[in-house]
Amino acid sequence: MKKIILILFLYTLTFSISEAQWILQNSFTNNNLYDVEFYNRNTGWAVGDGGTILKTTNGGTNWNHVPNPAVGKPLSSIHIVDSNVCYVVGWFETIIKTTDGGISWIVIRNNGWGFGSSYNAVFFIDENTGWIAGTGQKVLRTTNGGDSITTDYLFAGNLYDMYFKDALTGIVTGSGTDMFKTTNGGLSWNNIVMPIGFRIPDFYKLTFVYDLTGWVAGSDRRIFKTTDFGDTWFYFDSMAVSPQMRCIEFIDENTGYVGGEQGYLFKSTNGGENWVRENTSSFPPNEIISMFLYDNMVGWIVGGEAKIYGTTTGGQTLVNIISSSNIESTGYSISQNFPNPFNSKTKIYYKIGKEAFIRINIIDLSGKEIKTLINKKQNTGNYGIDFDASDLSSGIYFYSLYINNKIMDNKKFVLLK
16 A cells, blocks of 8 residues: 555656646757747747757647758747747857748858857847847847847856847846846946845846846846846845756746756746746756746746657646755755766765654655665764665666655656666
8 A cells, every 4th residue: 555655646746757747849859949939829939959940830739840041050049029020049140030930031140150259148129129148248239120230248258138128128137247237228238236145146047027027047046036127136045955047937926937957947926935846757858948938827948958848737836845945944955866877876965954854765667665775863964875776777766855754855867787
């Protein structure tokens, strides 16, 4: 009976792709994907390495390759203006656009491989007026669809994302000391002072709702929020034990997601104050890099390993997993084993915030508990345990950390022999 209960618990948790409410969609590419955007419920685009541009017209059931002139280039960002007009930017002075839904492309800039600046972000408020940002803290602006472009240099460093609420007012992100706001369409930019303290994160993605309330995810795992379009910011330090976050997206003042390394995805329903882990199946991208929400129920995430996931159910929270904010406050965590994948031997590190009864189990794909590595009371401290899997077959396994018989976290490892 105990084994059956465990199998059912894991089945409803993370160990079944078919039941996960973030469903893997077939991208028909092997390239990493860096951005995803949808025009409506059915029509969306994704871009990535190797000059990859994908388009769907049925909500991601099918993704089709779109031929384009940026052959082989890493493409970083796409912005959809309407059903026909899209702008795409990428490495080595790559700026292209389509005015017929991807049937043909207009080259605005397309330098040779290894030459020129690279662009990470693009934002247009209509077919003609837009901005592009990238390496060297370069911001480009155009008012005629790219026929002519004005270039502004802010400081040294890279810019990663941008958002404009109208033709005059916008924000561009970089590192924690390099966030800027314009109120004159990009003719000049003022530095935004972020409350970062001694930690200087990178800000890869930002998101806004209702033009005033916005969030940005810091690479140091803090979530920053503004309610006055960037004039003042405060942060939630609630992601302290999770891997670095790369992207963030809110659909309204309450509901949003943040994703990052190792395919970790978290959801908030109270404006970012608290976060709970989402079920992205046993095989999420190695990194979630971009996401797009159509409404509270429908959304998509893209990232490493050419993976696209979609949900039509508002995702799926991992039940019985303690939220990241609670983990942080108690100081318990378990790290990814190293090396991973591994041949026979690996090491798992974990942290105990205060004395507790600790249990670490190894579980196979069927949900069967096959080994218990730790099952005893331990004092506060940092621990490491050597795991010898020489008696196991090659494959995918999981290990779970229990604190006082309550599951805290679980991770996947790959055994190769």
